[in-house]
Amino acid sequence: QLGAMAPARAVAFVLAGAALLLLHPGYDRTWWGRMGLVLPWFVLAISAMTLAEYLLDLDLGIDELLFRDPEDEVQTEHHGRMSVVGALGFGMLGSALLLIRLDSRTAHRGARLMALTTGMMLLMGLLSFLYGKSSLYARPVFHGVALHTFAALLLLAIGILAIQPARGFKTLLASAGAGGKLARRLLPFAFVTPLALGWLRMQGEQAGLFQAGIGVDLMVVTMVTIFVSLIWWNARLVDVADTKSRHARAALREYADEMVDLYERAPCGYHSTDADGVFVRINDTELSWLGYTRDEVVGKLKFRDLLTPENTHFFEETYRTFKSQGEVKDIEFEMRRKDGSVLPVSLSATSVRDAAGRFVMSRSTVFDITERRLARQALARVHEQVRLRLTEIEQIYRYAPVGLCNLDREYRYLRINEHMAQINGSPPEAHIGKSIWEIVPHLADQLTEIYRPVFERGDPVIEVEIHGRTRQDPGTDHDFLASYFPLKNGSGEVIGITGAVLDITERKRTEQALRDSEAAIRALALTDPLTGLANRRRLDEAVRSEVHRVQRYGGHLSAVIADLDHFNRINDEHGHQVGDSVLHEFACLIRAHCRDTDLVARFGGEEFVILMPEVGATEAQACAQRMRATLAQRIIPPLTQPITASFGVAEYAPGEGEGSLLRRADKALYRGKAA
Numbered sequence: 001q002l003g004a005m006a007p008a009r010a011v012a013f014v015l016a017g018a019a020l021l022l023l024h025p026g027y028d029r030t031w032w033g034r035m036g037l038v039l040p041w042f043v044l045a046i047s048a049m050t051l052a053e054y055l056l057d058l059d060l061g062i063d064e065l066l067f068r069d070p071e072d073e074v075q076t077e078h079h080g081r082m083s084v085v086g087a088l089g090f091g092m093l094g095s096a097l098l099l100i101r102l103d104s105r106t107a108h109r110g111a112r113l114m115a116l117t118t119g120m121m122l123l124m125g126l127l128s129f130l131y132g133k134s135s136l137y138a139r140p141v142f143h144g145v146a147l148h149t150f151a152a153l154l155l156l157a158i159g160i161l162a163i164q165p166a167r168g169f170k171t172l173l174a175s176a177g178a179g180g181k182l183a184r185r186l187l188p189f190a191f192v193t194p195l196a197l198g199w200l201r202m203q204g205e206q207a208g209l210f211q212a213g214i215g216v217d218l219m220v221v222t223m224v225t226i227f228v229s230l231i232w233w234n235a236r237l238v239d240v241a242d243t244k245s246r247h248a249r250a251a252l253r254e255y256a257d258e259m260v261d262l263y264e265r266a267p268c269g270y271h272s273t274d275a276d277g278v279f280v281r282i283n284d285t286e287l288s289w290l291g292y293t294r295d296e297v298v299g300k301l302k303f304r305d306l307l308t309p310e311n312t313h314f315f316e317e318t319y320r321t322f323k324s325q326g327e328v329k330d331i332e333f334e335m336r337r338k339d340g341s342v343l344p345v346s347l348s349a350t351s352v353r354d355a356a357g358r359f360v361m362s363r364s365t366v367f368d369i370t371e372r373r374l375a376r377q378a379l380a381r382v383h384e385q386v387r388l389r390l391t392e393i394e395q396i397y398r399y400a401p402v403g404l405c406n407l408d409r410e411y412r413y414l415r416i417n418e419h420m421a422q423i424n425g426s427p428p429e430a431h432i433g434k435s436i437w438e439i440v441p442h443l444a445d446q447l448t449e450i451y452r453p454v455f456e457r458g459d460p461v462i463e464v465e466i467h468g469r470t471r472q473d474p475g476t477d478h479d480f481l482a483s484y485f486p487l488k489n490g491s492g493e494v495i496g497i498t499g500a501v502l503d504i505t506e507r508k509r510t511e512q513a514l515r516d517s518e519a520a521i522r523a524l525a526l527t528d529p530l531t532g533l534a535n536r537r538r539l540d541e542a543v544r545s546e547v548h549r550v551q552r553y554g555g556h557l558s559a560v561i562a563d564l565d566h567f568n569r570i571n572d573e574h575g576h577q578v579g580d581s582v583l584h585e586f587a588c589l590i591r592a593h594c595r596d597t598d599l600v601a602r603f604g605g606e607e608f609v610i611l612m613p614e615v616g617a618t619e620a621q622a623c624a625q626r627m628r629a630t631l632a633q634r635i636i637p638p639l640t641q642p643i644t645a646s647f648g649v650a651e652y653a654p655g656e657g658e659g660s661l662l663r664r665a666d667k668a669l670y671r672g673k674a675a
Contacts, residue, residue: 009082012046012090013152015039019097020159037101043094050087085121089153092118096160112161119157122150127195178241182234193226269345269366272352275359277302277319286366291338308334308342323359326351332369344373376463378402379483379500403501406487409455411436411448414496423480423503425472443468451484454497460485465504479508528602530580531587539601542611547658549613557652558620559665560610562590562627563673565644567606578638585636586645593627609662617651624649646672 022036049060082090092114099111201215210218263270269286273279279297287294290306304315311333322328327350335343349364378401385396396404403420407413413431421428424439437444446468453459466480481504487496526538534542543559550557564570564586571579583606590600590608599611612620624647632642648669652661 008046008050009086009090009149012043012082012094013156015043015046016090016093016097016156019043019094020156020163023097023100023163040094040097043090043097047087047091047094050082051084051091054084054087083149086149086153089118089122089157093153093156093160100160100163115157115160119154119161122154122157127198178238182238185234185237186230189226189230193223197223269364269368271303271364271366272361273303273364274361275323277304279303280361289337289343289368290335306335308336310334322349322362323351326353332373344369346372375402375481375502379502382500383483383485383498400500403503404499405431405501406496406498407436407451408496409494411444411451413439420499420501422472423470423478423501425470440468440470442470442474450482451497454484454486455494458486458488458492458494466501478503478505480504531584531602533587533591533608534599534601536601536604539599539603539609539611542599542601543662544658546611546613547652547661550652551654556614556616557661558612558615558617559650559652559661560612560620560624561603561648561662561665561669562586562608562610562624563646563648563669564606565646565673570639570643574638582636582639582643585634586631586643589630589634590627593623593630609665617649620649620651648672 016039019036019039022032022039027033027036052058053060096111096114096118099107099114102108197219201219204210204218205212205215264284266283266285269283269289271279271282271286278299279301280299282294282297287297290297292301303319304312307315315333318328318331329348331347333345333347335345337343346367346369347364349362351362352360354360382396382400382402382404385392398417400417400419403423404415404417405413405420406415412433412435416424416428416431418428421431424431426439431439435444436447440447443466446466450461450464450466454461461482461484464482464484466482467477469475469477480501482499482501484497484499486494487498489495526535526541527533528535546557549555564582567579567582570582583602586606587600587602587608590610594600594610594612597613598615601609601611603609610620610623612623615623628645628647631645635642646669648665648667648671650661650665650668
């Protein structure tokens with residue numbers, strides 16, 4: 001039977017539990033929080049008065065203050081009084097509840113030590129119930145303690161240990177690192193195993209299965225075996241995790257190197273400045289533009305130090321605005337190179353801020369706009385001369401480096417220069433009085449939409465791109481950069497437009513060629529140069545993608561690994577050139593037996609991998625058999641007899657990782673070689 005709980009003990013439980021609950025941060029600076037500071041003192045008072053009654057043989061009247069024990073049911077010497085171990089436990093736990101509120105590491109250690117000591121003392125009582133030992137109750141300190149008292153006090157001690165997850169034991173248990181995982185795996189076994197083995201030993205001795213000495217030996221041997229196995233198992237898990245971590249770090253370093261290379265050799269400048277405008281980093285591209293070394297710039301120069309005097313004041317105003325708003329776009333500055341020459345740039349930037357929202361540094365991109373500024377300046381000069389000096393219009397039309405023309409409201413050409421006539425593919429005199437539908441019919445509808453805001457609202461259209469074909473080159477698409485401005489009479493009415501057009505076809509082609517080149521470079525980076533198959537990097541990407549697909553949508557996925565037998569002998573006897581030829585022919589054979597949806601890759605050396613989506617192991621094995629049979633019937637010159645190859649086949653199993661599929665196929669390959 002559980003027995004009755006002393007009233008004073010029950011009150012102490014309620015007070016201590018409430019004090020533990022009120023330690024939650026949500027009760028800070030509230031009336032409940034202040035009550036939580038007082039409750040542990042009541043717990044200590046009950047503990048101290050009970051211990052005083054035992055030590056001084058007194059009766060302070062607290063034992064039956066709430067309830068009086070029936071005379072015929074009381075089995076203790078003192079009616080209603082809690083046990084000595086209960087009073088000691090409440091005293092230490094009450095002290096722990098007070099110490100844990102102090103802002104002191106020493107106080108917190110003391111609180112945890114008191115809670116741990118109490119827990120160990122109470123655990124002894126629980127073990128007596130578990131093992132059925134009555135000798136423990138012969139000791140006065142444990143006399144009159146019920147099972148639920150031990151359990152409740154033990155839970156209270158555990159609650160105090162767990163109240164600070166950022167410190168002490170809970171820190172390690174809650175950790176996501178290897179130590180936390182190891183502790184969470186081993187602690188349940190460390191706690192349960194001795195208790196279970198002790199109970200089994202006791203039962204065996206009581207049943208007469210063995211003597212006490214043999215029982216101790218069996219318990220020790222079993223415990224050693226269990227813990228050695230646990231240690232070996234966890235050591236193996238830690239070793240596997242460490243291997244994965246090393247591989248991840250290596251991949252991360254490779255990725256970081258790629259990012260650094262991309263940053264340093266980008267086609268635009270990158271830099272960052274602190275709150276004072278001092279450079280904290282700058283890439284190689286921008287340094288090459290300016291002619292400085294990194295040591296001359298980082299931590300020494302400010303961005304305004306590299307600006308022309310005319311731009312310094314504008315930068316100061318812009319930088320103050322930027323630090324408050326956090327972003328600027330397409331701000332143009334003139335930077336001065338180390339040799340004194342001027343570099344016009346377009347700058348865009350965003351800010352980096354700390355957790356408090358304070359400005360830390362900028363992230364800026366810089367583009368060299370020399371060519372764009374020259375083109376813009378040329379168009380601006382043409383427009384200004386047309387507007388201010390009507391008498392010089394003919395000269396401007398004659399020598400301008402861009403195509404110029406004037407049109408009336410019916411889209412008829414009034415005036416056109418040689419460059420514009422060349423773009424349209426007709427002599428200048430053939431344009432006059434003709435509409436755009438007659439001269440450039442392929443572009444007429446597009447031009448009408450562009451001209452509309454000029455005629456309807458009198459707004460200029462600046463730097464609009466036009467794409468289409470002209471009469472001069474009707475079989476080729478061209479790109480033009482054009483600006484159009486309204487021509488107004490004395491009353492402000494729009495009577496026509498004047499336009500400036502620049503043929504940017506070559507620039508567009510160059511930009512497209514650059515993009516195509518980048519795509520080709522990426523393709524080369526994913527292709528094995530000897531066989532023309534996918535390389536290891538392309539294979540890894542495909543495995544990740546296909547495993548993710550199967551995990552998400554289901555289906556089949558098989559991998560076949562092929563390895564030429566005795567390939568080193570071919571290199572040794574015939575030379576590496578023949579070996580390369582054999583590899584190339586074997587690659588062609590594999591490719592001829594695979595579907596377009598299959599990925600064939602060179603795994604390394606004489607090993608090849610075939611990744612087969614939506615193919616099961618049976619079909620993959622059949623494909624491997626066909627390849628092996630074809631290879632056995634083919635003689636590759638200058639060899640005089642057929643060569644052989646071994647194959648390993650594996651099908652993706654639900655739940656396995658990306659690397660497991662190829663590892664199983666590789667193991668199957670080596671089993672085949674050993675057969």
